[in-house]
Amino acid sequence: MKVRIEYTYQTPKGVTAAFTSEDMEASKALFIVEDIRKMGRMKNVVFVDSHEHTWSLKELRKQMEEIQTEPHDITVYFDGGFDLETSHSGLGCAIYYQQNNTFYRLRKNAMVEELCSNNEAEYAALHLALVELERLDVHHLPVSFYGDSQVVVNQLMGEWPCYEEELTKWADRIENKMNQLGVIPEYKHISRKKNREADRLAGQALKGMEITSKKELAE
Structure with missing residues (x-):
C-alpha cells in the first residue's frame, strides 16, 4: 500500500x-x-x-x-496456452504472498474449452489468478502481475491498442474484477524462462493434470 x-x-x-x-x-x-x-x-x-x-x-x-494478518506483498505469475488440435486451453498461475509473518506460494491451474486463441488463454489465466486472490480475501492492495505475453501485458498497461472484440471483453472483465477487489495492479512482461512455473502449470492442465496447492515457504 x-x-x-x-x-x-x-x-x-x-x-x-x-x-x-x-x-x-x-x-x-x-x-x-x-x-x-x-x-x-x-x-x-x-x-x-x-x-x-x-x-x-x-x-x-x-x-x-x-x-499483517491478511495476505499482502503479493506477486502473481500467470500463463495460458491454446492447443489447436483439441481447441482446449490450459491456464496456470502461481501466487506468492506473505501473511502473519509467513511466506506462502499458491499454485492453481485449469483446463477450459470455450476459448479460441492463445491470447484469450493468457487473459483467462490472469482472470483465474484474480479469482484465487478473491478467495484469499485480497482487497485494496497493490499486486504485481508477471506474464510472458506482450499482448496481454501491454494492452492492460494501455501501451498497445486492443482491436479484437474477444480480447477487449477479457480486458474489461479483468479491469472490473480489479476494481471490485480494489486491487492496484502493476504489470511486468517477463521472458518465458522466468515464467516457467506458470507455463508448466498451464501445460499440465492441457494434459488433464489438475493442480491446486498451497505451500509455506522459507524466507
Missing part, C-alpha cells in the same frame, strides 16, 4: 508551510511521520492513498496492523 504524506509545518514563532511528499510505502510513511513528530512542529498530518482516500495517523496504524 502506497500513500503520500500531507502536513503543515509550524515553526516556534508560528510561521506555517504546507508540505506534500512523494508516494511511498505506508510503513515508510509512518516511520517518517513518527520521526518528524518528535520535533513537535508537524500539524494536521494525513495520508492519502492511490484512490485519494485520506487516512489519519491512527487509522493508518490500525490498517497496517490488520494487513
Whole structure:
C-alpha cells in the first residue's frame, strides 16, 4: 500500500508551510511521520492513498496492523496456452504472498474449452489468478502481475491498442474484477524462462493434470 504524506509545518514563532511528499510505502510513511513528530512542529498530518482516500495517523496504524494478518506483498505469475488440435486451453498461475509473518506460494491451474486463441488463454489465466486472490480475501492492495505475453501485458498497461472484440471483453472483465477487489495492479512482461512455473502449470492442465496447492515457504 502506497500513500503520500500531507502536513503543515509550524515553526516556534508560528510561521506555517504546507508540505506534500512523494508516494511511498505506508510503513515508510509512518516511520517518517513518527520521526518528524518528535520535533513537535508537524500539524494536521494525513495520508492519502492511490484512490485519494485520506487516512489519519491512527487509522493508518490500525490498517497496517490488520494487513499483517491478511495476505499482502503479493506477486502473481500467470500463463495460458491454446492447443489447436483439441481447441482446449490450459491456464496456470502461481501466487506468492506473505501473511502473519509467513511466506506462502499458491499454485492453481485449469483446463477450459470455450476459448479460441492463445491470447484469450493468457487473459483467462490472469482472470483465474484474480479469482484465487478473491478467495484469499485480497482487497485494496497493490499486486504485481508477471506474464510472458506482450499482448496481454501491454494492452492492460494501455501501451498497445486492443482491436479484437474477444480480447477487449477479457480486458474489461479483468479491469472490473480489479476494481471490485480494489486491487492496484502493476504489470511486468517477463521472458518465458522466468515464467516457467506458470507455463508448466498451464501445460499440465492441457494434459488433464489438475493442480491446486498451497505451500509455506522459507524466507
